[in-house]
Amino acid sequence: MNGSKRTGWMAWPPVVFLVVFFVVPTGIVMSYSVLERDFYGQVRPHFSLDGWRQAIDPITLSVLSRSVTLALCVTFSCLVLGYPCALALARVGLPWRRYWAVLISFPLVTSLLLRIYGWMNLLPLEWRGTIWAVGLVMSVNYLPFMLLPLLKSLEGMDRDMVHAATDLGATSWQTFRLVTWPLTRPGAIAGCALVFIPSTGDYLVPHFFGEGRFNVLGTLIVQQFMERRNWPYAAASSLWLLALVCVPLLLWLGASRLHPALTGKMWDNVDE
Amino acid sequence: MNSRSWWHCWLRRMVLALFLGATYAPVVMIFIYSFNRSRLGGVWTGFSTRWYAELFQRSELWKALGTSTLIAACASSLSTILGTLAAFGLRHWRRRTRDLARGLFSIPLVVPDMIIGVSLALYYHSLAIERGLATIIVAHMVFGVSYAFVVMSAAVKLLDETLFAAALDCGATPWQSHRWVTIPTLAPSLGVAWLLVFVMSFDDFLITFFSKGLGNDTLPIKIYSQMRFGLRPATNALFAVIFLVTVVGVAVGAWLSYRRPNSHLGGTISP
Amino acid sequence: MQTTPLGPVKLTQPPKLASPAVVVRGVSKRLTGRLVLDDIHLTVSQGEFFALVGPSGSGKSTLLKMVSGIDFPDSGEVWLGGHDVTTLPAYRRDVHTVFQSYALFPHLDVQENVAFPLRVARMAHEEKKRRVAQALSWVRLDHFATRRIDKLSGGERQRVAVARALVDGPACVLLDEPLAALDPHLRNSTLELLQEIQSRLRVTYIYVTHDRQEALRAAGRIGVLREGRLEQVGAPTELYRCPSSAFVASFLGPINWFEGLVQSGGSRSIRLRSGQHLPLDDHQSVETGRILLGVRPEDIVVGGEQFLAAVVLHQDFCGSTVTLRMASDEGVAINAELRGDSASPPVGARVSLSWPPNVAHVFPFDDVGPTT
Numbered sequence: 001m002n003g004s005k006r007t008g009w010m011a012w013p014p015v016v017f018l019v020v021f022f023v024v025p026t027g028i029v030m031s032y033s034v035l036e037r038d039f040y041g042q043v044r045p046h047f048s049l050d051g052w053r054q055a056i057d058p059i060t061l062s063v064l065s066r067s068v069t070l071a072l073c074v075t076f077s078c079l080v081l082g083y084p085c086a087l088a089l090a091r092v093g094l095p096w097r098r099y100w101a102v103l104i105s106f107p108l109v110t111s112l113l114l115r116i117y118g119w120m121n122l123l124p125l126e127w128r129g130t131i132w133a134v135g136l137v138m139s140v141n142y143l144p145f146m147l148l149p150l151l152k153s154l155e156g157m158d159r160d161m162v163h164a165a166t167d168l169g170a171t172s173w174q175t176f177r178l179v180t181w182p183l184t185r186p187g188a189i190a191g192c193a194l195v196f197i198p199s200t201g202d203y204l205v206p207h208f209f210g211e212g213r214f215n216v217l218g219t220l221i222v223q224q225f226m227e228r229r230n231w232p233y234a235a236a237s238s239l240w241l242l243a244l245v246c247v248p249l250l251l252w253l254g255a256s257r258l259h260p261a262l263t264g265k266m267w268d269n270v271d272e
Numbered sequence: 273m274n275s276r277s278w279w280h281c282w283l284r285r286m287v288l289a290l291f292l293g294a295t296y297a298p299v300v301m302i303f304i305y306s307f308n309r310s311r312l313g314g315v316w317t318g319f320s321t322r323w324y325a326e327l328f329q330r331s332e333l334w335k336a337l338g339t340s341t342l343i344a345a346c347a348s349s350l351s352t353i354l355g356t357l358a359a360f361g362l363r364h365w366r367r368r369t370r371d372l373a374r375g376l377f378s379i380p381l382v383v384p385d386m387i388i389g390v391s392l393a394l395y396y397h398s399l400a401i402e403r404g405l406a407t408i409i410v411a412h413m414v415f416g417v418s419y420a421f422v423v424m425s426a427a428v429k430l431l432d433e434t435l436f437a438a439a440l441d442c443g444a445t446p447w448q449s450h451r452w453v454t455i456p457t458l459a460p461s462l463g464v465a466w467l468l469v470f471v472m473s474f475d476d477f478l479i480t481f482f483s484k485g486l487g488n489d490t491l492p493i494k495i496y497s498q499m500r501f502g503l504r505p506a507t508n509a510l511f512a513v514i515f516l517v518t519v520v521g522v523a524v525g526a527w528l529s530y531r532r533p534n535s536h537l538g539g540t541i542s543p
Numbered sequence: 544m545q546t547t548p549l550g551p552v553k554l555t556q557p558p559k560l561a562s563p564a565v566v567v568r569g570v571s572k573r574l575t576g577r578l579v580l581d582d583i584h585l586t587v588s589q590g591e592f593f594a595l596v597g598p599s600g601s602g603k604s605t606l607l608k609m610v611s612g613i614d615f616p617d618s619g620e621v622w623l624g625g626h627d628v629t630t631l632p633a634y635r636r637d638v639h640t641v642f643q644s645y646a647l648f649p650h651l652d653v654q655e656n657v658a659f660p661l662r663v664a665r666m667a668h669e670e671k672k673r674r675v676a677q678a679l680s681w682v683r684l685d686h687f688a689t690r691r692i693d694k695l696s697g698g699e700r701q702r703v704a705v706a707r708a709l710v711d712g713p714a715c716v717l718l719d720e721p722l723a724a725l726d727p728h729l730r731n732s733t734l735e736l737l738q739e740i741q742s743r744l745r746v747t748y749i750y751v752t753h754d755r756q757e758a759l760r761a762a763g764r765i766g767v768l769r770e771g772r773l774e775q776v777g778a779p780t781e782l783y784r785c786p787s788s789a790f791v792a793s794f795l796g797p798i799n800w801f802e803g804l805v806q807s808g809g810s811r812s813i814r815l816r817s818g819q820h821l822p823l824d825d826h827q828s829v830e831t832g833r834i835l836l837g838v839r840p841e842d843i844v845v846g847g848e849q850f851l852a853a854v855v856l857h858q859d860f861c862g863s864t865v866t867l868r869m870a871s872d873e874g875v876a877i878n879a880e881l882r883g884d885s886a887s888p889p890v891g892a893r894v895s896l897s898w899p900p901n902v903a904h905v906f907p908f909d910d911v912g913p914t915t
Contacts, residue, residue: 007360007364010360011357011358014357014361014421017417021410021411021413021414023376025391025394025395028395085287085291088288102526103292107296109472110299110475111474111492111511111514111518112477113475113477113492114299114302114511116499117507117508118299118300118302121301121302121305140294140295143291143295172280194382198382198383198384202384203385204478225393225482231394238386241384241386241387242387245382249382
C-alpha cells in the first residue's frame with residue numbers, strides 16, 4: 001500500500017509528549033533531590049546532599065522497610081486470595097465469564113475514594129489506625145489487578161492438561177502444584193508485578209486507615225512535599241520509590257528476555 | 273468422584289460469593305447509608321432522601337463537578353487523538369524502536385501515581401509554570417495517552433489491512449476509503465478509549481493533588497478535603513450518585529465494545 | 544477506463560473490439576530485496592477464464608496486485624482494455640479483486656457491502672438497488688440483503704465478495720485463491736457457480752490458485768508461474784500433454800520421474816543409475832547429459848512388455864481408479880493408475896512395467912522434488 005511508510009511520523013507527537021511530560025520530569029526528580037532547602041521551605045539552586053542524607057537516615061529506612069513489607073504482604077495475599085477466585089472463574093461457562101470479567105474490573109473504574117469510604121463504613125472503629133486494616137483494604141483493592149492476568153493465563157491453558165493429570169493419578173493439590181501452577185506462572189508473575197508496584201506508592205489507603213499513626217512511603221512523600229515543604233527530601237524519597245519500582249520491572253523484563261515462557265508480555269495484561 | 277465434584281462445585285460458588293461480597297460490600301453499604309435518616313453512621317433510624325436533597329444545594333460541589341468534567345473531557349479527547357496516532361504510527365517503525373516505544377507507553381500505567389504526580393509538580397516548579405487547569409489536563413494526559421494507546425493499538429491490529437485495499441479496489445479514493453471504511457470500523461474502539469480515559473481522569477485524586485493550582489478543585493479533591501473531617505452522611509449520597517453515573521458509563525462502553533468488529537471476519541472455515 | 548478532465552469514466556461497453564482485456568508487458572517487481580516477478584509478459588483476451596498457477600511464493604498474488612493497481616511494478620507496463628494504466632491507482636482502474644480473505648466491510652451489511660462500488664461512483668439510489676439485487680441473484684444470495692457479515696458462513700461471505708466485484712460490471716475480475724478457505728465439499732459447487740457467472744456475463748477472469756485440479760477443470764488457458772517467471776502458458780490439454788519443462792509437467796499432475804544419462808548424441812535410450820536402459824522415442828531429440836524421463840501414472844502399462852520391473856507395495860482404492868504404489872529394483876518409487884475394474888496384481892507381486900510410444904516426457908535434469 002503506497003504511503004504506508006509515511007505514516008510512521010504519526011507516532012512522533014505522542015512519543016515526544018510522553019518524553020517531555022513523563023521521562024524528563026522523572027529525571028528532574030533526581031536533580032531536585034540534590035538541591036538545598038532554605039528555612040521557609042523554598043528550594044535554592046545550591047547543591048546540597050541534605051535530601052539524600054535524610055533519605056538514608058533510620059527513620060526513612062524504617063518507613064521504607066515498612067512500605068516494602070506491606071507491599072509484599074499485599075502481593076502475597078492477593079496471590080493467595082486470587083488463585084482460588086481465578087480457578088473458580090475459569091470454570092464458569094463462556095457468556096457468564098465475560099460478565100464476571102466486567103464485575104471484576106468494574107471497581108477499577110470507580111473512584112478509589114468511594115471504595116475507601118465504603119470500607120470506612122464497614123470496618124470496626126478499633127481496627128482503624130492499624131497496619132492490618134491498611135493491608136486488608138489494599139488487598140481487596142488490588143485484587144482485580146491480580147485476577148485479570150491470572151484469569152487470562154488460566155483461560156489460555158489447555159483444559160485437557162488437567163484432565164490428563166487427573167487421569168494419571170494426581171490429586172487436586174498435586175494437579176495444581178505440578179500442572180496448573182507452572183503453566184499459569186506467567187500470569188501470576190504479571191499479577192504480582194501489577195500489584196506490588198502500585199502498592200509501594202499507595203497514599204490514600206494508608207492515609208485514611210492509618211490515621212497518621214505510621215508512615216509508609218506514599219504518606220511520607222506527601223507529608224514532606226505538602227506540609228513540611230521539604231522538597232529535596234521528598235524528591236529523594238521519590239527516588240527510593242522509583243528504585244522500588246524499577247527493580248521488579250527490570251527483573252521482569254530481564255526474565256522475559258531469558259525465559260519468554262516464564263513471563264507474559266507486559267502490555268497484553270494491562271487491559272480493561 | 274461424584275461427591276468430590278459436588279463439593280468442588282460448592283467450594284467454587286462460595287469462593288465467588290465471598291469475592292463478590294468483599295468487593296462490593298463497601299458499595300452496598302454506601303447505598304444503604306445514603307438513605308439513612310440519622311447523621312450517625314452506625315445507627316439506622318429510617319429511610320430518608322434528605323441527603324440527596326442536600327447535595328443539590330451544595331454549590332461548591334457543582335462547581336467541582338463542572339471542573340472535573342471539563343478536565344476529563346479535554347484530557348480524554350486529547351489523549352484519544354494522541355493514542356490513536358501512536359497506534360497507527362508505531363506499526364511502521366522498526367522492531368527495536370517500536371518495542372522501546374511500546375514500553376514507554378506502558379510505563380505510566382504500571383508506575384504508582386505518586387511518581388507521575390511528584391515529578392510533574394517539580395517539573396512545573398522548575399519551569400516556573402503556573403499551575404492551573406492546563407497543568408492538570410496535561411498531567412492526566414500522561415496516563416491518558418497510555419490507556420488510549422493500549423485500546424487503540426489492539427483495535428488497529430484488528431483492522432484488516434486488506435480492507436483499505438478492498439475499498440480502493442472498489443473505486444474509492446484513499447480519502448473516501450478512510451471516511452467510509454477505516455473510521456467507521458474504528459469508531460467503537462475510539463469510543464471505548466475516550467470513555468476509559470474520561471473515567472480515569474474524573475476519578476483521579478493523587479495526580480490532580482500534585483498538579484493543581486489554587487481554586488481548581490475537582491470533585492475527588494473536594495471529597496478528600498471533606499473526608500478529613502470524618503464521615504458525613506451526605507457524602508454517602510454523593511458517592512452513590514457517582515457510582516450510578518459510572519455504571520452508565522461502563523454500560524455504554526460495554527455496548528460500544530460489543531459493536532467492535534471481530535478478528536475472524538475473513539475467509540475462515542465456518543459452518 | 545478513459546480519463547477525462549472530470550476524472551476517470553468507466554466505459555459501459557468494451558472500448559476497442561480487438562484489444563485484449565489485460566496485457567502485462569515486461570513487468571518486474573522486487574520485494575524486500577527478492578525478485579518476485581521477473582519480466583512477465585502476458586495477454587488475456589476478453590471474456591477469457593485465465594488461471595494463474597504456481598507454488599506458494601511464486602509471485603501469483605503479486606502479479607494480481609500489479610494488474611489491480613494495489614501495487615505498482617518496478618519496470619514494465621500494464622494495459623487494460625487497450626489503455627495504459629501502469630501509473631493509475633487501483634481506484635481508477637476498471638478491474639476488481641476478490642480477495643483471499645474476502646475483505647468484506649464488517650460495519651456494513653450484505654447489500655451495503657455489495658453496493659460499495661456504486662456508492663463510490665455516486666450512483667442514484669434506485670439504480671443502485673436494482674444492480675445490487677441483480678448481483679445478489681447472480682451469486683444466489685437473493686434473500687440475504689440485510690444480513691450482517693458476521694452472521695454469514697464462509698461460503699456465503701465468499702459469494703458476497705464475488706457479488707461486490709461484479710456489481711458495477713467491470714471488464715475484468717481478479718480472484719485470489721477464492722476457494723482456499725472453503726470446506727472441500729463446498730469448493731465444487733462454488734467453482735461451478737464461478738464458471739457459470741463467467742460464461743454468462745462474459746467477464747474476464749484472472750484466477751489465481753495453487754490447486755491444479757481447479758485450474759485444469761475451469762480454465763480456458765493456464766499460466767504456470769515459477770519463482771517469478773512464467774514457465775508456460777496454454778490450454779489445459781496443451782500444458783498437460785505437452786509440458787515445456789519438468790516443472791510444468793510435475794505441477795499439473797502426478798508423474799513418475801526417472802533420472803538418467805544420455806551417453807551419446809544419437810542414442811535411443813537413457814541409462815539409469817542401475818545400468819538399466821529405458822527406450823527413447825524417435826521424436827524425442829535430446830542432448831547428452833543428465834535428463835529426466837517422466838511417465839504419467841495413467842500411462843503405465845502393468846503386466847505387458849518389460850522396460851523395467853517393480854514390486855507392488857500398496858494398492859490405493861480410489862473409487863473409479865486403483866493406484867498401485869510400487870518400487871523398482873533400485874528403489875525408485877513408481878505409481879501406476881489402473882481402472883477400478885481391471886485386475887490388479889496383489890501386494891508383493893513382482894510386475895513388469897512399460898508404456899506406449901510417445902507418451903513419455905523428456906527434459907534436461909531439473910530439481911522438481913519427489914514423485915507426487
